Amino acid sequence: MIRWILAFIIVAISLAASHFLIDEKGYVLISVGNTTVEGTIISFLVWAGICFTVLYFAFITLRALLRMYGKTTGFWRGKKELKAQQVWQQGLWASINDDAAAVQSTLNKGQAPEEWQDAQQALLAKAALQQGDKAQALAHLQNVSDAGQSKVPKLWLDANQNEQALALLDAPMAEKKPTQAAMSSYLAGLLQAEKHAELATAINQHYKRLDWSQAQWQAFMARWFTANAEQAIGQFEQLPKALKVQSEALYMQSQASAGQWQNLLPTLQKWLKKGQYQAFADVVVHAKNPDVKLRTSLQDALKKHPEQPQLLFAMGCLANAAGEYELAAKVFDNCQLTELDKTHLKPVLNSYEQTQQFQKAYLLLAAK
Structure with missing residues (x-):
């Protein structure tokens, strides 16, 4: 553009100089309507x-002002975005470290970046739940956008809002391939809502898709059988074969704890005949009340x-369950108790405590 300006100036000077060479000033007349303007070149x-x-x-001044304004605005905008990013990162690390108080104090200072504001509300809700404040948790959950609700069931x-959680999971579970998170939350929701029939159906439909370890399945099954011990036999029979195998011991233990011996007696008697004594003991250790037929069968096997x-x-476990603590304590005195884990020690410790043999109980615990 500079070249064009220089060219224009050179042409203008040439035109003006030509008039001096011929000794003519040169006049210009401009007429617009009734207005005329005249003068020399x-x-x-x-x-x-x-x-x-x-x-x-x-033009130069205006451009400089606009640039200055842009830089100033960008500075404040950038500073605000940086602060939001710092707040979000600090709150996220506090949540990773399970520091609920730090999460609340940090994330309540300001807004996270726009794309993470739903996650901010979710972290605040989680922190409130960790501190036992369900009302505050619900307030934060309600602040999550509609698009983000499906991610926080x-x-x-x-927060004990089972129906709300299951309603949020309807759409994800209706998809051809539900996500792992959706399926896990759906099963947990059905269990918490005590919808045992629906839970049995859901397990049969989705257990092959769920990427759960054996430990996760066993923990879930233990909760399920314990939550509905009276109908556990029906739940167990509905399980897929693969889950039945790894859940049988948990099922029987839950039935023993609930005193549902009528469901267990045939299997336990079969184990005694086949010499499966460890499996038998692993179930009986959970006994909370006695069963005459089972005790008779055990006495015959012991003879x-x-x-x-x-x-x-x-x-000893059955004697303890029957309230015969003196007999149970004498039986346990003849057992290799140091090899037992904490679960198997419970009836032993109870019989010693009931018979005021606190020194024995203390020594057993100290050895673990």
């Missing part, structure tokens, strides 16, 4: 130069195999 050139100079400096479950420590231990 030199005067018009001077005015044109002045106007151009004024416009040029006005577990928090609704933790035939008095050398089996598992049978002796099981007899």
Whole structure:
């Protein structure tokens, strides 16, 4: 553009100089309607130069002001975005470290970046639940946008809003391939809402898709059987074969705890006949009340195999469940108790405490 301006100036100077060479000033006449403007070429050139100079400096000044404004605005905007990013990162790390108080104090200071504001509300809800403030948690969950609600059903479950959580999961579970998170939350929601029939159906439909470890399945099944012990036999029979195998011990333990011996007696008697004494003891250790037929069967097996420590231990467990603490304590005195884990120690410790043999109980605990 500079070249064009220079060319224009050179042409203008040449035209003006030509008049000096011929000794003519040169006149210009401009007529617009009833208005006329006349003058020499030199005067018009001077005015044109002045106007151009004024416009040029006005343009430079305006551009400088606009740039200054843009930089200033960008600075404050960038500072605000940086602060939002810092707040979000600090709150996220606090949540990773399970520091609920730090999450609340940090994320309540300001807004996270726009794309993470739903996650901010979810973290605040989780922190409130960790501190036992369900009302505050619900307030944060309600601030999550409609688009983000499908991502927080577990928090609704933790806030005891089972129906809300299951309603949020209807759409994700209706998809051809539900996500792992959706399926896990759906099963947990059905269990928490005590919808056992629907839960059995859902397990049969989705257990192959769920990427759960054996430990996760066992923990879930233990909760399910314990929550509905009276109908556990029906739930167990509905399970897929693969889950039945890994859940059988948990099912029987839950039934023993609930005193549902009528559902277990045939299997336990079969185990005694086949010499599966450890499996038998692993179930009987959970006994909370006695069963005459089972005790008779155990006594018969113990007479035939008095050398089996598992049978002796099981007899002590049944005596403890029957309230015969003196007998149970004497039986346990003859067992290898140091090899038992904490679950198997419970009836032992109870019989010692009931018979005021606190020193024995203390020594057992100290050895673990």
